[in-house]
Amino acid sequence: MSDDEKFTKLTIREIVLRGTIIAIIITIPSIVAFVLTWIILDDLIYAFILGAMVYFFAMIISLKISKKFLVKK
Numbered sequence: 001m002s003d004d005e006k007f008t009k010l011t012i013r014e015i016v017l018r019g020t021i022i023a024i025i026i027t028i029p030s031i032v033a034f035v036l037t038w039i040i041l042d043d044l045i046y047a048f049i050l051g052a053m054v055y056f057f058a059m060i061i062s063l064k065i066s067k068k069f070l071v072k073k
Helices: 012-041 044-069
Strands: none
Touching (some): 012 044
């Protein structure tokens, strides 16, 4: 059995569900960091910078999570 035969195709529902999970992993932390920084420091520029940093960090983490847990075997 080759490596290609081990993997089965995902249904549309599974693709949408897994995509939604990844989107939540990426967006929620960055929005929370942005809002909390804006409220605490009362500075929009710092809030934007910190929110962007958290966003890119979450993208890296979600890539590792999607490769590990969200692939159907």
